[in-house]
Amino acid sequence: MEIVEFLTDWAWVVWLVLIALFIVIEMFTLEFTCLMLALASAAGLIVSLTGAEFWLQVVIAAVIAVLLILFLKPPLLTRLAKNADPAKSNVDALIGMHGMVIETVTTTAGQVKLQNGDLWTARTGYQMLSPQTPVVVSSINGAVAVVVPANAPTAQH
Structure with missing residues (x-):
């Protein structure tokens, strides 16, 4: 006790x-x-x-x-x-961002320049995307931007 x-x-x-x-x-x-x-x-x-x-x-x-x-x-x-800042930041800010194909983008490799000026390694689930094709970032997978053609029905604008 x-x-x-x-x-x-x-x-x-x-x-x-x-x-x-x-x-x-x-x-x-x-x-x-x-x-x-x-x-x-x-x-x-x-x-x-x-x-x-x-x-x-x-x-x-x-x-x-x-x-x-x-x-x-x-x-x-x-x-x-x-009261939080509603602005997206980091990877979230890249989703839906427009860009342009710099080097041919395939399902395994390629490069795009985003509207903020960043160059990203990219890949797509579509067929090959030729240089100068407008694209939209659909997701980020590690250090790779997954892009779709800007005129694709699933592209986020």
Whole structure:
């Protein structure tokens, strides 16, 4: 029973350590789960200061953690996403971009120049695409742009 007495007497320290740990982890992850756990740990700390048994502190902290994760985290993430930059970047910005065939593009090789000036190794699922054929990037596969003719029915404009 010494462990139970120790936990009851020093539970506030355990809760403070958990709060600090969760806040530090949250600073690196930025996805609100550890923030919810830190808030639940704060609830456990408050309950421990009332003199409640350690098992009750844990149960209350766990229930609050589940409630916060299920009901507070999703709206926070949604609100955060509303303020996000809607501009596509990196590979996403290349999908749908127009370009021109520089070297004949086949199902295995070729080269295109995109409208942003970048030269890309390219391939296509179509027959051979001759130089000066306008194309549209349909996907990126590693360092290869998968292109379709700009006048193809599946081309994204």
